[in-house]
Amino acid sequence: MGFRRNLVIRFSKWASNMSQKIRGGQGVTLPGYIARTLDHHILTSLSNDVRKKTFVVMGTNGKTTVNSILYHALAAEGEKVVINKTGSNMLNGVISAFVLATDKKGRLDADYACIEVDELAAMRVLPMLQPDYLVLTNIYRDQLDRFGEVDITFQKVKEAIEKAPKLTLLINGDDVLSYTLAQESKHDFMTYEINEQIFDDKSRSEIRESIFCRKCGHKLEYKFFHYGQLGDYTCPHCGLTRPAADFAAENIKLLGDGSSFDVQGRHFETASPAPYNIYNTLSAFSALRMAGIEAPHFEEMIANYDYANSRESQFEIAGTHLQIHLAKNPVGFQQKVSLVLRDEKPKDIIIMINDEYQDGEDVSWLWDVDFQYLENEHTSSIITAGKRGYDMQLRLKYEDIQSEVTLDMKNTIRDCIDHRTNNLYIIVNYTGLYSTNDLLKELADEYAGKEA
Numbered sequence: 001m002g003f004r005r006n007l008v009i010r011f012s013k014w015a016s017n018m019s020q021k022i023r024g025g026q027g028v029t030l031p032g033y034i035a036r037t038l039d040h041h042i043l044t045s046l047s048n049d050v051r052k053k054t055f056v057v058m059g060t061n062g063k064t065t066v067n068s069i070l071y072h073a074l075a076a077e078g079e080k081v082v083i084n085k086t087g088s089n090m091l092n093g094v095i096s097a098f099v100l101a102t103d104k105k106g107r108l109d110a111d112y113a114c115i116e117v118d119e120l121a122a123m124r125v126l127p128m129l130q131p132d133y134l135v136l137t138n139i140y141r142d143q144l145d146r147f148g149e150v151d152i153t154f155q156k157v158k159e160a161i162e163k164a165p166k167l168t169l170l171i172n173g174d175d176v177l178s179y180t181l182a183q184e185s186k187h188d189f190m191t192y193e194i195n196e197q198i199f200d201d202k203s204r205s206e207i208r209e210s211i212f213c214r215k216c217g218h219k220l221e222y223k224f225f226h227y228g229q230l231g232d233y234t235c236p237h238c239g240l241t242r243p244a245a246d247f248a249a250e251n252i253k254l255l256g257d258g259s260s261f262d263v264q265g266r267h268f269e270t271a272s273p274a275p276y277n278i279y280n281t282l283s284a285f286s287a288l289r290m291a292g293i294e295a296p297h298f299e300e301m302i303a304n305y306d307y308a309n310s311r312e313s314q315f316e317i318a319g320t321h322l323q324i325h326l327a328k329n330p331v332g333f334q335q336k337v338s339l340v341l342r343d344e345k346p347k348d349i350i351i352m353i354n355d356e357y358q359d360g361e362d363v364s365w366l367w368d369v370d371f372q373y374l375e376n377e378h379t380s381s382i383i384t385a386g387k388r389g390y391d392m393q394l395r396l397k398y399e400d401i402q403s404e405v406t407l408d409m410k411n412t413i414r415d416c417i418d419h420r421t422n423n424l425y426i427i428v429n430y431t432g433l434y435s436t437n438d439l440l441k442e443l444a445d446e447y448a449g450k451e452a
């Protein structure tokens with residue numbers, strides 16, 4: 001390891017530290033930016049120091065959870081693992097993760113790296129990182145402005161993969177797009193799938209994308225489908241058919257407060273009742289097995305795994321249970337609608353829609369979510385909020401669902417705590433996540449003050 005690299009790393013850490021002290025703020029990506037400016041090869045150099053393997057997780061939905069499960073599974077086996085924090089999945093964020101994982105002398109002491117990469121950033125990250133394994137969770141339509149239609153994402157991911165020749169892929173075989181991509185790439189790949197119908201109508205919605213075969217353009221036929229375009233597909237014209245799974249979740253049981261299932265004779269019990277978390281858990285475990293890792297502690301780790309990241313997203317304030325859920329695209333939103341409805345206690349629901357750059361400035365995707373299920377006997381009230389609160393209200397109106405609009409989130413949440421069901425769900429898209437989280441922390445302090 002060069003003396004110069006050492007210096008670059010130490011300077012980057014010091015400068016970002018100083019900047020944080022002077023200007024405040026999070027600065028998660030700053031060390032990466034500085035290090036890359038001083039040394040263009042810094043990421044390649046640091047990732048070469050990973051002793052065993054580097055995993056990358058990509059895909060429209062679920063990548064943060066999958067990457068986190070992978071990290072916890074490896075840590076449970078006593079391995080030292082580099083991971084990038086949520087939201088730092090562009091080039092500078094990835095480099096920062098490596099820089100910040102070094103010791104005082106600028107040395108990296110890591111057995112594995114688990115790195116979540118944004119689909120559009122992959123073209124820059126993958127050639128520098130040269131990972132061993134890629135978990136591709138799915139390819140859905142995401143925020144329209146930034147990702148364009150799903151074809152663009154498909155092409156970007158494909159081009160990025162081509163620049164990482166030693167990569168082995170793990171794909172969701174239920175996703176015809178991921179499967180076609182794996183076939184078109186020259187890489188070795190394995191598949192994971194769910195063969196049982198565990199998703200209900202509320203989480204399913206119609207298939208609105210990718211119903212045509214990418215090879216011949218004919219309409220695909222489905223034996224059954226899970227949600228989005230996921231399911232058991234076949235093309236009657238060219239014969240493209242969902243492949244047999246290398247890893248399948250079987251004997252799936254969805255319980256009120258968790259789930260259980262088997263993979264390759266191993267039995268897992270989880271604390272999440274959300275069916276999409278079966279995919280997330282299955283893909284992480286499959287990735288480990290694909291890499292030849294036995295992971296004997298996986299059962300124990302996953303039984304205690306906090307899918308909801310409760311410290312970040314759930315609050316108890318003056319007897320009211322409040323939870324924040326992020327939903328940033330149609331498929332994700334549909335899954336959250338389904339999850340909220342699994343709770344049969346009376347509840348209030350706030351839906352906050354913003355249209356900042358990170359959210360996607362075009363909110364027309366709201367029309368692709370089946371909201372008609374949202375109103376039932378357990379839903380006490382629905383409130384819309386955010387810069388596009390009125391668009392959201394209009395969307396609900398077309399489903400004959402009554403809602404209120406609020407321009408003052410804080411007071412509305414206070415009202416929910418003081419006068420409503422004591423069970424509040426707040427569904428937000430991207431930029432609403434941090435502001436709502438901060439707001440709930442403030443309110444928690446405020447109410448704690450009142451009680452004291």
Ligand SMILES: [Zn+2]
Nearest residue numbers: 213216235238
């Ligand atoms: Zn075809």
